[in-house]
Amino acid sequence: MVSPQFVFIVTLAAYIFFTRWRRMKQKPLEPAPELEQPKWSLYTASELKRFNGKSSPFIFLAIKGDVYNVTEGGKFYGPGGPYYTFAGHDASRGLAKSSFEEDVVPEGDEMDDLSDLNEEEKSTLNDWKTFFDQKYPVVGRLVTPTEKEQHLAAEKAAPVENISEGIPAADSRSSTPSEKN
Ligand code: HEM
Numbered sequence: 001m002v003s004p005q006f007v008f009i010v011t012l013a014a015y016i017f018f019t020r021w022r023r024m025k026q027k028p029l030e031p032a033p034e035l036e037q038p039k040w041s042l043y044t045a046s047e048l049k050r051f052n053g054k055s056s057p058f059i060f061l062a063i064k065g066d067v068y069n070v071t072e073g074g075k076f077y078g079p080g081g082p083y084y085t086f087a088g089h090d091a092s093r094g095l096a097k098s099s100f101e102e103d104v105v106p107e108g109d110e111m112d113d114l115s116d117l118n119e120e121e122k123s124t125l126n127d128w129k130t131f132f133d134q135k136y137p138v139v140g141r142l143v144t145p146t147e148k149e150q151h152l153a154a155e156k157a158a159p160v161e162n163i164s165e166g167i168p169a170a171d172s173r174s175s176t177p178s179e180k181n
Contacts, residue, residue, distance in 0.1 A: 035071060041140040042148050043067055045090060045109045052088035053078040060139065062090040063129050064114075067140040070132075090142060093117075096125035109145055 035057055043060070048067065051060035059071045059078060070077050070087075077087045085100045094104035096117050106112045117125065143151070 037137060038069065038139050040138075041067075042143045042151060043140050044143060044145045044148055045106060045111070046145075048090075048142060049088040052084075059087050061086045061088070062142040063092050063095065063132055064125070065142050066129075066132075066138045067142055068132050068136040069139045070136050072136065092125055095128040096121040098124065111142070111144055 038058060043062075045062075048060055048062060050056050051058045053059040053071070053074060057071070058069060059074060060067050061070055061077065062068070075081055076083045078084065079087075081087075083091075083100050085102055085105055086094060089105040090112055091105070092114055093106070093112055094100050096114065097104060114122075114125075
């Protein structure tokens with residue numbers, strides 16, 4: 001007569017053997033494919049929206065006209081992350097005002113000139129910009145549709161090697177917030 005303890009031990013041993021065998025046969029997990037750094041480009045606010053980690057594997061956000069690739073910080077800016085409001089948007093106002101409510105990000109192709117920010121908010125924003133400059137690569141500039149059209153037309157007329165040539169730096173453009181702050 002086979003004792004219940006014996007049946008239990010044999011079943012347990014068979015289970016352990018089977019789970020180990022199955023694990024051994026499983027292929028090791030493939031590492032997630034590395035995303036190539038995107039080429040430097042001009043983005044209108046509408047174009048930027050696609051880079052929210054949903055419609056594109058990349059996550060971009062803009063601060064004072066510079067577009068950052070924050071894909072590496074997906075746990076912050078990706079879907080479900082605490083700062084997802086900023087993904088694909090100009091995050092300047094939200095960072096300045098320490099708010100990630102939906103009303104802090106401009107809609108459409110509207111450019112936020114940030115001229116109403118007070119000194120403390122401007123300084124908070126500048127601190128955040130320094131943080132992003134140190135942590136994330138800049139992959140472009142946020143421009144109006146007119147600025148983009150003009151640039152593309154000029155480039156067609158006289159092609160340039162680097163698209164960033166001819167686009168004034170953040171602090172020298174009258175249409176960007178940085179000049180006013
Ligand atoms: C409830 C209050 C908040 C808490 C508890 C909180 C907590 C945190 C924590 C724990 C981190 C990670 C720090 C690290 O990696 O060392 C972080 C990062 C950050 N927080 Fe907050 N936070 C709060 C409010 C805010 C607000 C109001 C903003 C701006 C709108 C903000 C923007 C950020 C940004 C931009 C980062 C950097 C993420 C990165 O590394 O890319 N946080 N926060």
